[in-house]
Amino acid sequence: MLAPVTDDDGAPFWQYARAGELRVQTCADCAEPRFPPRPCCPHCQSFASEWRPVSGRGRVWSYVFPHPPLLPDYAAFAPYNVIVVELVDAPRIRLIGNLVTGAGAALDSLSPDRVRIGARVQVVFDEGGLPQWVLERP
Structure with missing residues (x-):
């Protein structure tokens, strides 16, 4: 079977998944969730992010x-x-x-x-x- 290919932006998603947690990257400035993970918020262009559990x-x-x-x-x-x-x-x-x-x-x-x-x-x-x-x- 195929294994996920990770990059720096998406690596935390897979780390949390291996621990049995579903988390979504969220802008730390405007609180807008985003997926797929990326370095910049498409809503406010901030580079600050965090991984919030859902x-x-x-x-x-x-x-x-x-x-x-x-x-x-x-x-x-x-x-x-x-x-x-x-x-x-x-x-x-x-x-x-x-x-x-x-x-x-x-x-x-x-x-x-x-x-x-x-x-x-x-x-x-x-x-x-x-x-x-x-x-x-x-």
Whole structure:
């Protein structure tokens, strides 16, 4: 499977994820959250930033079942989903991941008919710190 490629701006995101925390880079001057991480705030142009924790709750904003799978290593998991999650705490921030049955579960662990736009989800992390998403219990 692919591993995240990190740079200096995004490295803290992955450090927190490996510790089981979802944090979002936020401008220390105007408090505007931003993703993807970058050195300068697009709202006020400040270079001051901090990493604020978020609840990890969100809604499925969009999804796709890549067919055929885009990379050969993923063919064994087809059909699998790729979802775009809009965070409840920061609605302008959208993260991409997979909707699975539990932390560390296979990409194809959730039946395709359970994936819906608007579904409430919660972040979980696999043992390597990769964010995944599970359906919230009603």
